[in-house]
Amino acid sequence: MQEFIKRLSTKVRDSVLCTGGLLYLLHSPLSFTSNEQLSNIKNNISRQEQQLNTLQTHLKKQEQSISSFATKIHNTSATLKLLETDIVSLNRESQHLKQLRLGQIKLLKKLLNNQYRQGKHSQLNTFLSEENSSVIDRMTVYAKYLSKARTHAINTLSTTDTELELKYHMLAEQTRKQTVLLSVLTSVQTKLKKEQGTQQKTVNAIQYQIRSNKGYLSELRNNESRFKIELEEATKKTHISVGKAHIKMEGLGKYKGHLSSPVKGKVLHSFGSVQTGKLLWSGIVISAKKGAEVNAAHDGTVVLSNWLRGYGLMVVIDHGKGDMSSYGYNQALLKKVGDTVKAGDAIALVGNSGGQTNTGLYFEIRRKGNATNPSPWLVR
Template sequence: MREEYFRKKSRQYASVLYTGVLLCACFTSPVNADQDQLSGVKSEISRQEKQLSANQRQLTTLNSSLKKQEETIGRLARQIRQLSGTITSLQTQISSLKKEQRVLQQQKIGQTEMLKELLNTYYRQGQQSQLQILLSGEGSSEQDRMTVYAESLAKARQKAIDDLTETNRLLAEKKARIERQQTELEQQRTQLRQNAKQIEREQSAKKKTVSSIQQRIRSDNTYLSELKNNQQRLEKEIKVAAERVLVRMDGLSPYKGRLRWPVRGRVQHTFGSEQSSELRWKGMVIGAKAGTEVNATHDGTVVLSNWLRGYGLMVVIDHGHGDMSFYGYNQALLKQVGDKVKTGEPVALVGNSGGQKSDGLYFEIRRKGKPINPQSWLVR
């Protein structure tokens, strides 16, 4: 569409210049002057076509840069999310280990006191009592009783020693595990800080790229052409995706008015409202904070998970029977093609990819390839 627009503009420009040449020809008789004017027109037409072509190439290059930057941001955002989860898990594990360590320390104190008492009893009631029995001339039954008592005392003492040794071993093990977990926790935190700094740099570079793209398409006609081309690219990708992944499900028909909102926020653009002078929104845009989880509106299979020009990082879920839901403008994608998803399962993170000015989610529902008003299908 953009190429057709550029050719049309070139022809219009040529027509205007050519008319000017004919008017000049009416007032100038020399044939050479006429020839010079015509040559000048052709030269100007050629220059204009080259300029338009160069602008188109630069726009394509800028979008390629935007794609790389937003894919990098998406990868970093996924890593940050995973690191945050790992850090939370490590903190929980360390807290649990420290609690177990405190219990073992109290257990050790009790076992130590018990062992001291057993040792005192053993030495008070042990060999000295045996000697007193022999000197007193008491019978063998008393000696047997004292022998059994001494053996029991020795066993209790040995068990107390074994228990204390095991407690010390467990304490040493807990201490080592806590130290390892704390080391890993610090490594994860360091990586998280590095990723956060890198994502800031990528966001800054992205902002410059988006500004350059907006300057290239600042005219109404160029902007309209870009929007139309973006829609055509989306149609093409969806057609290929639908053929690649066959989904056997019941579709969305039974769930009209009961589908889950993919994200909660203010609706910035409604279905059918004006997007440009000639185009209407085929979905809705929901404003939300960057990094917020985008949830699947219903069970289905991911058939597209990629960057698309104008829509940024997008996930498309096939629900069967020709019903699909679209989630665009994301900061990061959490699912891949072929993944099965359940209602409410996170599939992406809210962002502003695709050159958007503010954070939000582009959400669309299609039935047999035709966009429908998604808001009427969502739970009220």
């Protein structure tokens, strides 16, 4: 009987996720082994687990929604930058055409004036004044030249006017698009801010649920187990990604110390440092500004692009030969499974998804399934 009580106590204590349940278990008298009390404890634990699971489900939906908004903002901002460049270029071209047009008008006026003056010395006047034939021929050639030059000048001016009108039309269209996109951007930013407020409330509720060390440790261990399962599933697909990749999938082996840093910032948590209790960090956490681009450390194929409990929105890149790099806590994902990337390509946006209180990037490297310190692999 004592052995049964001991095993049962251990099993229940390890599954408790919040301080309330833990205190109840530790301070209850020995008679808690009665069926009614055991049932109450199990119900309490089950209810707490269900509440935590429900909160995590809400968090997933909220952060996926945030990802959608953030991605749209990122893409819209990029389009606006291109439009701004086009508008500047069109304005410059329009100014050039206006200056060209002024020069063409000036030339045409000069040609018309010369033609008018030459008209006063027409062949008839020259004949009446008994000029010789050589002078008449020269004046005729000059008249033809003026007429041809005038026609060319008129045609050139007409072409310039058409080009200038087209530039004005394009400028007006690009400006209209810019106005529309700015309006869309403002609207999406408002929605994003609102969703982030809701997300923060959910994160606070989750933190409250797992505030006890036991609950926190249990949650982190479960998250790590889930992540390993996801990686194992992704690993099974690596032969497919290697076969379809349009880039070299030669692994990371010869690139130690030469990988691009995914973001620039201070390392908040180092590989192998204590996360909580006896649980250590399997990667590093780098502080970075929310919305900053996360770049691929090396060439590879995206084998995972999804929300994972505890890690938030995560991208995993297969580099071949059993080498993978993972990027978590993101605000938005810019790549999908099957996409090939080159070193330095933007793959995500920095965030604090997965219930994180601080903004940053979780970065991890695994070789044949085993986590390795990523710091020595990065360019110093």
